[in-house]
Structures are given as structure tokens and as C-alpha cells.
Amino acid sequence: MQARLLEYEMKDLFRGELVRFTAEEPEFRARQEARWARDTEFHRLADSDPAQLYSDKKIKEWIEKNFEDGFKPGRYSFSIRALEDDKLIGFLGLWLNLIHSEVWVGIGIGERDYWGKGYGTDAMKLCLRYSFMDLGAQRVSLGVHAYNPRAFRAYEKAGFRLEGRTRQDIMREGKRTDSLWMGILREEWIQMQNGEQR
Amino acid sequence: MNDVLSGALVRLSAVDPDEFSKAFTGWRRDSEFMRLMDAGPIRLGSQKDSQKSIEKELEDEDLNQHWFTIRTLADDKLLGEIGLFVVSWPGRDAFVGLGIGDRDFWGRGYGTDAMKLILRYGFMEVNLSRVTLTVFEYNPRAIRSYEKSGFSHEGRLRRYLNKDGRRWDLLFMGILRDEWLEQNR
Numbered sequence: 001m002q003a004r005l006l007e008y009e010m011k012d013l014f015r016g017e018l019v020r021f022t023a024e025e026p027e028f029r030a031r032q033e034a035r036w037a038r039d040t041e042f043h044r045l046a047d048s049d050p051a052q053l054y055s056d057k058k059i060k061e062w063i064e065k066n067f068e069d070g071f072k073p074g075r076y077s078f079s080i081r082a083l084e085d086d087k088l089i090g091f092l093g094l095w096l097n098l099i100h101s102e103v104w105v106g107i108g109i110g111e112r113d114y115w116g117k118g119y120g121t122d123a124m125k126l127c128l129r130y131s132f133m134d135l136g137a138q139r140v141s142l143g144v145h146a147y148n149p150r151a152f153r154a155y156e157k158a159g160f161r162l163e164g165r166t167r168q169d170i171m172r173e174g175k176r177t178d179s180l181w182m183g184i185l186r187e188e189w190i191q192m193q194n195g196e197q198r
Numbered sequence: 199m200n201d202v203l204s205g206a207l208v209r210l211s212a213v214d215p216d217e218f219s220k221a222f223t224g225w226r227r228d229s230e231f232m233r234l235m236d237a238g239p240i241r242l243g244s245q246k247d248s249q250k251s252i253e254k255e256l257e258d259e260d261l262n263q264h265w266f267t268i269r270t271l272a273d274d275k276l277l278g279e280i281g282l283f284v285v286s287w288p289g290r291d292a293f294v295g296l297g298i299g300d301r302d303f304w305g306r307g308y309g310t311d312a313m314k315l316i317l318r319y320g321f322m323e324v325n326l327s328r329v330t331l332t333v334f335e336y337n338p339r340a341i342r343s344y345e346k347s348g349f350s351h352e353g354r355l356r357r358y359l360n361k362d363g364r365r366w367d368l369l370f371m372g373i374l375r376d377e378w379l380e381q382n383r
Contacts, residue, residue, distance in 0.1 A: 073262070073287045098261050098287050099325055136288040 003190040013130050014078075018122040021078035021130075024088060026068060029079055030060035032088050036110030045148045046108040048170050048179075074098050076135070080107075080123050082114060089114045092123055094131065101138040103131040116150055124158035132186050139185050145170060146178040159184045159192050202318055203266075205311040210266035210280065210319070213256060218267055219249035221276050225299030234337050235297045237359055237368070264324065268298070268312045277303045280312050282320050282329070290327035292320055296340075305339055313347040321378050328374050334359055335366040348381050349373045 014021040034056045036042050043051045054062075067077045076094040081087060090109035097103070105127050109120045131137040142160065144151050152162075160182040168176035203210045223245040225231050232240040255265070265281035278298035285291050294316060298309045320326045331349065333340050336359075349371040357365035 096287070098284075099323075101290075101325070134288065136290065 003187045005190060006194045011129070013126070013134060015083075016122040016126045018084075018117075018119050019080050019082055019089070019126070021092070021123075021126060022081050022088075024079045026060045026063045027056075029088070029091070030056045030063055032110065033059050033063075033091070036108070039110070039112065042108070042110055042112065044172065045145065045151065046106075048145070076130075080109070080119070082119060087111065087114075089119060090123070092127055094127065094135070096131075096135050096137065101136055103135060103137040103140045105131075105140055105142050107142075118154075120151065121154040121157045124155060124160075128158060128184065128189055132189050137186065139183055141181065141183045144180050144182065145172075146180055147172065152180065152182075155182050159189055161188075202322060203315065204271065205315045207271060207308050207311040208268050208277075208315070209271055210312070210315055211269050211276075213252065213265055213267050213279070215249050215252040215256065217276065218279070219245050219252055221299060222248050222252075222279075225297075228299075228301060231297070231299060231301065233361065234334070234340065237334065261324075264292075264316075264319065266316070268308070270303075270308070275300070277308060278312065280316050282316055282324065282326075284324070284326075285330070290325065292324065292326050292329050294320070294329050294331050296331075309340070310343045310346050313344065317347060317373065317378055318382070321375055326375065328372055330370065330372045333369050333371060334361075335369060336361065341369065341371075344371050347373075348378060350377070 034054065037051075037053060037059075040051045066075075074096045076096065078092045079088055080090040080092055082089050089111040090107065092105065092107045095104040105124070107120060107123060107127070109115060109123075128140060131140050140160075142155060144155065146165070161184065162180060163183045164181045166179045166181070169179050170177045223243070226242060226248075229240050255263075262284045263281065264283075266279065267276055268278040268280055269276050277300040278296070280294070280296045282292045282294050285293050294313070296309055296313055296316075298304060298312075303309075317329060320329050329349075330352075331344060333344060335354075350373065351369065352372045353370045355368040355370075358368040359366040
């Protein structure tokens with residue numbers, strides 16, 4: 001018998017306490033993403049590729065190809081807006097492994113004024129509710145750079161646990177650094193929602 | 199770990215558009231077969247026509263469709279087709295369709311064996327939660343075969359079909375993962 005939520009009421013799965021998930025017009029989202037990409041610190045926290053710049057047009061084409069080209073049952077993408085001022089502050093993508101019911105999540109808060117204030121944590125909480133309550137996921141996984149402790153703490157607050165690390169696989173600023181792997185199981189998330197001790 | 203694609207009488211094999219369209223064009227001339235397979239008015243068609251539509255079906259290389267041909271273990275003869283189509287991933291429900299085209303193999307356990315294989319494939323490879331099928335009231339041989347494979351009766355659309363001047367029910371059958379595991383321990 002699977003663990004169940006003690007209290008369950010249908011909620012707006014796309015609205016949290018600080019943020020909401022949205023779909024944006026590709027032109028608009030591409031403009032914001034191109035601007036965020038000019039912030040190399042953001043790029044380094046979000047990605048392990050070398051910082052590169054792309055035109056609004058290129059990013060728009062990429063968004064259209066990946067998110068607008070028909071429904072794919074394994075791929076879900078959202079933009080993130082702050083509730084207080086409705087500003088577009090970031091994005092979140094989910095890859096659902098259909099056979100094994102595992103979700104991989106990637107998130108980026110591009111607006112640095114919104115870093116360290118709980119927006120990313122709130123978006124991750126929404127992502128977990130959506131994954132477990134709508135996609136039928138049994139676990140959710142993510143990867144984070146060891147040099148990004150702010151993100152690591154946010155993921156812990158949302159309920160993720162450190163599961164392992166790949167030692168020194170990333171070279172940044174002349175230093176080798178680890179990749180950390182985190183995950184949360186459905187049962188653990190249900191327990192959190194029910195207020196049970198872990 | 200067993201070979202999940204081989205049973206007691208048959209094995210599941212890849213759909214070869216050339217081979218399968220030739221076989222299907224032959225089976226299609228058997229109007230009884232077509233009536234048991236399909237609720238629509240029966241039609242005839244060329245091999246080229248079948249091959250085109252089979253090739254089109256195979257273009258979608260996604261996880262929603264798991265489609266096989268059925269061959270005898272004894273002499274590798276192609277005798278039918280079976281396919282799982284995932285209807286809902288969150289619900290992990292798939293629809294199954296089965297046809298034994300060669301009437302020499304009707305009523306001899308070949309279809310039941312193929313269904314058992316696709317259920318094992320569905321529950322152990324695709325990790326489904328349930329498998330659903332529909333069958334026509336005027337096909338008691340298939341109904342018995344599905345019962346033997348482990349399906350339960352779940353409902354019916356009354357007088358849904360119009361064949362031979364009378365109306366017939368469309369039956370829904372299904373099997374849950376837990377039931378399959380219980381039957382196959």
C-alpha cells in the first residue's frame with residue numbers, strides 16, 4: 001500500500017506562496033533569458049558549460065523547438081513569476097522517465113535581486129507537488145555544483161537529500177570541484193506533507 | 199531473468215512493414231477476421247496501402263507504442279499481431295489490441311499465449327499499473343481467451359455495435375498490476 005496524504009484538497013498546483021508557474025510567449029522569455037545569460041555568475045551556478053552568449057533569436061528558436069513543438073509526455077517546462085510583482089524571475093524544467101517514474105529537475109532563478117529570498121525554494125516545492133501529485137513520480141532527482149551552497153540549502157529546505165557526489169568532475173576558475181546529486185522519494189515527500197518526523 | 203518475448207507456443211517479433219503488409223493483406227480478405235478485429239465497416243485494400251500505413255505507424259519511435267508481430271515457436275510462422283498503446287502515463291494504463299490473422303490458429307491457445315507475453319512485457323518492462331481492452335459481444339472465443347489470460351470484466355457499452363441486423367454490446371476488460379503479480383507468482 002502506498003503512502004497517502006492525510007489531508008488532500010485539490011490545490012492550484014501552479015501557485016505557491018511566493019511564486020507561480022507560467023507559460024510565456026517565446027519572444028518574451030527569450031529576451032529575459034538572453035539578459036540573464038550575460039550574468040556569468042548566474043551561468044556558472046546554473047550550468048557547467050563555458051559561458052556563451054546567444055542572440056534573443058537563437059534562444060527563441062530553441063524555446064520553440066523544445067517547448068512549443070507539440071506535447072511530449074516526458075518533458076515539462078515552466079517559467080517562474082514572483083507573486084508580489086508578477087515579474088518573470090526564472091525557469092524550471094522537468095524530464096520524466098516514463099518507464100521508471102523518475103523526474104529530473106533543473107531550475108534557474110535568473111534575476112539576481114531574487115536570490116536567497118526563498119523564491120527558488122518555493123518553486124522547488126511546487127515542482128515536487130506537481131511531480132508527485134500530477135505526474136505520478138516515485139522520486140525526483142537533481143544535480144548541483146559543490147560551489148553553489150545557496151542552491152544546495154534551498155533544495156534541502158524543499159526536502160531533497162544528498163545522495164552522492166562525483167568528485168572533482170568540474171573545473172572552474174582553475175580549481176576542481178565536485179558535482180552533488182540529490183533526491184527525494186515519494187514516501188519522504190508524503191511524510192513531510194503529513195508533518196511526520198523523518 | 200527469462201526471455202520475456204518467448205512463451206509456450208509463440209514469440210513476439212519486430213514488425214517488418216514488408217512482411218507484415220503482405221500477411222495482413224491476406225488476412226484482410228477474411229471478412230470474419232476483420233469483423234472480429236474492427237467495429238467499422240470492413241474494407242479491402244492493397245498491400246501497398248497497408249505497407250504505407252504500417253511504415254507511418256512505425257515512424258513514431260516513442261514509448262507510447264509497443265507493437266509486435268506474433269510467430270509460432272514451432273516453425274517461426276507469422277500468424278498475427280499484438281500491440282500495447284499507453285493511454286496515460288500518470289495512470290500507467292495501456293490499451294492492448296490482439297489479432298490472430300491465420301484462422302488455422304484460432305481457438306488453439308496461440309492468442310492466449312501472446313496475450314500472456316504482452317502482459318508480462320507491459321507489467322515487467324513498461325512498468326504499467328493496468329492494461330485495458332475492448333472486445334465485441336459477438337466474439338466469445340476472444341472473451342474466453344482474455345479471461346484465461348487474467349482479465350476481469352469491467353463494464354460494457356450496451357448495444358454499441360450494429361452488425362448482422364442486430365445490436366451488440368462492447369465489453370471492457372482490464373487487469374491490474376497487483377492481480378497479474380498474484381497470478382504469476
